Amino acid sequence: MELKVNGKIIKGVGGLYSIRLNAGDADKLRCELPLEGDILLCKGRGVFRHEKLTLLAGDNVTVRVDTELMLAGDRDARASHAKRDTEEADAGVLIDEVLPRKNELIRPPMANLDLLFVVFAAAKPQPILQTIDKLITIAEYKKLSPVIIITKADLAPDAAEEYAALYRKCGFDVFIEGEGMDGSALENFIRQNADKVSAFAGASGVGKSTLMNRLFPSLGLTTGEISAKTARGKHTTRHIELYPLDRQFGEGASGYIADTPGFSMLDFVQYDFYTKDDLPYVFREFEPYIGRCRYTKCTHTKEEGCALLEAVKNGEIPKERHESYLAFYEVLKNKHDWDRK
Template sequence: MIGRIISCIGGVYTVECDGAHYPCVAKGSFRHEGLVVVAGDVVEFQQEGDKKGREDVGLVTRVLERKNVLIRPEVANVDTMFVVFALASPEPNFLAIDKLTAITAHADINTVIVFNKKDVASPEVCESLYDTYTKSGYRVVMLSASSQPEEVTRELLPLARGGVSVFTGPSGVGKSTIINTLFPELCLQTGDVSQKTQRGKNTTRTTTLYKTGEDTYYVDTPGFTLLDFDRFRFMKKEELVYAFPEYRELVGSCKYTKCTHTKEEGCAILERINKGELPKSRHESYLSLWEILKNHKEWEK
């Protein structure tokens, strides 16, 4: 049988096939091959379990070719990634936004940046973020999921129709609230933001795909912390410039063919930034990520 992994808890995968759910374990040999089955994977499975294993669980025997796969959040075959940040409570973090969007751009995943909690943000913050990310070539949506649900539906439903739509972002920004608004039948649990730390409390614990129509899934993921991204080295440093969509077309126009776009004279990217045509904060993130990737020669080998 062929189905899709919709969640994984403690090594037991739930496989969805024709609307029914089958608990399964992964074939033992996957571990030797270094193959990790993740939510979103389309798999071949059999209902009878491994002879050695429990009898009431099935067995995943093969993972079909993936369109893409991400490590954070751990999910495969993503069609649209909604990168969700709050405009306030918790405050948005530019580097975190730029890391996450670099990862999705590198994986060539259609990405929408969602800024939520418009109701508690200042108009200046809204305007500056909108400006920064539209100038960078992203589709940006500003919402207030709790106070203007009809806007969520109007803006996001057309973008999330068909395929696998993943909502990712820090804890407490409103990912589950947004999914509940799009599909109220799900009744996902949502949580408060701590008064003390101004952070969410990791209400969503596991990545789960929810089927909301024929071949349409909404994926709720646990919020990450900045620490999760500390060991960011998902690409080679030479690839970083292509993970910033607004830099791609400028790469060939720099004076030096080996331009690193960090400080060279005649760098086409730096020129556009100095003229105020491209956002400075994005380049600050580029520099931070460059520093991290530069020090990972071992990984590149």
């Protein structure tokens, strides 16, 4: 018998995807098969490759299950969770269809996000505001609400407060975190958004995995692999993985939270997501000033009578943010041939 069931890609490594089935569909499958848990391991149809369709963590998919083939498959492999997490797909299971995406990101590569936590450290590594602003503006452009998290405040409490003030002034929600600090405000925020799909994004080493482990110990316990120890003894996240929030908050929580491997500055600057015409609109604190400049074609870089430059001078817009704007403008102004991602 052939069955079609729906679920979400929660992890993809080397062309092998972990699909978490929707609750009703997992039940449907369990009527036919001795399925343990609600995760299927499978590949995508070959046609996806031909169409150059990259399956992403967060994708909602339809999976085709041949129950006879699956039953005939290696049951021992299915019984052992450890083995299941290795390279073998379940027999008779294939991703058949990818449902339309609400949005997609290339860095980190994910689909259907509601919220993006932009994470940076108050120190170690020293934040590069341009990188942070780039991530924020991409999130704004894709219409996923960016929320700022400043980590390692224990190492540089004053710097953490200054960065927080800067981004709060622009109208963002900001959370300050650090070793030995009370993370309950952020935990509450995530609990209130437990029906959403969110991700922790930011450069590697800023403390994303550490924070996730601290806030959501039950996610770590059930998966045991939020931070895998490498030979060097460092915690690294090698791939994106979505963690179901019901593990932490109980059945009503239908959302997911993702840890991502982060990115290097180099990965990041290669991608152009929006044009220079979009640029003023992806800085939310610029909004009240747009349309008030002397020249209708004002670029807000150096013109006389620019309302935005005036606001920077008066301290209404943080000058660091306008510096990011200028830097992005410089890159974007010479580009004509957009490969929008």
